[in-house]
Amino acid sequence: MYRKIIFGAALALMTFSGCNTECCKNNSNVSSTSFDEVLMSRRSIRNYDSTKSISEAEVRELLKSVQEAPSWANQQPTKYYVAMSSEKLAEVQNLVGRNKERIMGAPVLIVSTFEKGKSGFFQGNAANEIGDGWGAYDNGLSNCYLILKARAMGFDTLIMGMRESDSLRNVFQIPENETVMAVISLGYRAGEPAQPQHRPFDEIVKIF
Numbered sequence: 001m002y003r004k005i006i007f008g009a010a011l012a013l014m015t016f017s018g019c020n021t022e023c024c025k026n027n028s029n030v031s032s033t034s035f036d037e038v039l040m041s042r043r044s045i046r047n048y049d050s051t052k053s054i055s056e057a058e059v060r061e062l063l064k065s066v067q068e069a070p071s072w073a074n075q076q077p078t079k080y081y082v083a084m085s086s087e088k089l090a091e092v093q094n095l096v097g098r099n100k101e102r103i104m105g106a107p108v109l110i111v112s113t114f115e116k117g118k119s120g121f122f123q124g125n126a127a128n129e130i131g132d133g134w135g136a137y138d139n140g141l142s143n144c145y146l147i148l149k150a151r152a153m154g155f156d157t158l159i160m161g162m163r164e165s166d167s168l169r170n171v172f173q174i175p176e177n178e179t180v181m182a183v184i185s186l187g188y189r190a191g192e193p194a195q196p197q198h199r200p201f202d203e204i205v206k207i208f
């Protein structure tokens with residue numbers, strides 16, 4: 001009886017420690033692989049599957065994650081105006097120039113702005129020569145979170161710098177203290193995109 005208990009306990013310990021080691025190994029592999037997969041599979045998508053939709057709850061989940069992005073002194077200057085209704089989508093589609101045909105099938109179009117005079121400012125004065133450039137910097141960080149989280153959720157995106165900012169301001173009644181930045185399409189890719197060329201690594205990285 002006593003030997004049986006010892007044997008059982010030893011077996012349970014071996015099984016548990018074996019599983020534990022394997023689980024940890026697997027978990028760490030899974031999380032790093034999936035992050036790399038997000039990075040590697042995210043591409044600018046210029047052709048969307050118009051038969052697939054995205055719910056408001058999914059858009060809210062996505063933008064909630066974007067709130068985790070860092071910003072100057074936690075100023076959080078980035079704001080989003082989301083077009084999901086067919087009326088608003090049609091209005092925004094007409095305000096992105098030649099991008100229109102690229103994003104026609106996307107069920108969501110998001111206009112990003114940042115509030116001026118927040119990031120990079122202290123008591124109303126620019127903290128350094130970058131000024132409101134820090135607001136644009138923070139906006140880019142938030143948008144980076146957006147496109148990566150979107151990919152992690154199985155969505156695709158296109159950031160568009162070609163857009164008509166004054167008309168977008170009218171469409172969404174964006175106040176003058178906000179700078180209109182990129183429009184971002186959100187949807188599902190209709191095909192696999194071409195891989196972009198990257199500059200030689202040593203041309204852009206100097207390690208001292």
Ligand SMILES: Cc1cc2nc3c(=O)[nH]c(=O)nc-3n(C[C@H](O)[C@H](O)[C@H](O)COP(=O)(O)O)c2cc1C
Nearest residue numbers: 042043044045046099102158159160161162182196
């Ligand atoms: C600030 C910014 C503005 C962009 N504007 C446009 C645009 O107006 N139209 C477009 O088709 N792509 C636009 N792009 C996408 C870039 O062309 C794309 O990121 C680049 O070619 C690298 O390809 P990848 O995103 O697939 O890695 C823009 C990207 C950024 C970051």
